[in-house]
Amino acid sequence: MALAPAQVNVPQLVALDALFCGAADFGSQDTNEGCFCGDAGTFVIKKNNVHPGLPHCEWFCSSLAAAVGVPQVPFSIVRHPDGNLWFGSQWMNGKTRDWWNLAVQGTIDFAALADDLSRIYAFDLFVHNVDRHANNFMVVPDGNTHKVLSFDYSRSWIVNGFPPPGLMIDPLIPTVSVKNWLKNQFGNYISINAAIEVLDRIEALDAGGVQRIIGAHPKDWLTQQEEDAINDWWGNGMVSARVAAIKTGLNDGTLT
Secondary structure: OOOOOOOOOOOOOOOEEEEEEEEOOOOOOOOOEEOHHHHHOEEOOOOOOOOOOHHHHHHHHHHHHHHHOOOOOOOEEEEOOOOOOEEEOOOOOOOOOOHHHHHHHOOOOHHHHHHHHHHHHHHHHHHOOOOHHHHHHEEEEOEEEEEEEEOOOOOHHHHHOOOOOOOOOOOOOHHHHHHHHHHHHOOOOOOHHHOOOOOOHHHHHHHHHHHHHOOOHHHHHOOOOHHHHHHHHHHHOOHHHHHHHHHHHHHHHOOO
């Protein structure tokens, strides 16, 4: 039975105002600034200085992921003291550092993470996120266990050119490398059902949902030519073709 279109909910209608911002070492080549936004907390800021489309990529991928059931670190549009609106990913306390080593040691139940790791992997394949290394999973305590959230899409979507390149299989790509390392440690952990559920929801998302995501961020985050290209690609069957190719690779083992 066909899925109903995914529900696209805009995270907020008004940008968060940054009270102050400052340089910080986040261990990332794509950002080095955090902004404190009062009761809303602190946000890691992504500007357009690394790539003109970076704020759009972060917003589009985070919003799409949330709509199709991929767990996300909270995010928002932040009004910077420089007068610009930028993408912000909330800084979360309680991140479990070196979670992969703790999982190998048995301190973290890896099985509790497998379904969401599979959802994240399927989504990364779709948006061609080449930089899902081990530190780009937010693993946090959740009662007596742990949960994993996704964040950081700075090396995905239109940053890699558009339409998205062919599916990632090169073992030197961080997204593929970390998947292979986890597989070597924990066996074939990818849940095909969880991954395909995400892909089905992506395919069910109509052009109106895509336009709501784009329309919710500042107009200058995307050129009109880029917006038209995304809308055309989403409406001409290429989404279904990409989803089908990923499903084939998951089922025949070439992507797992």
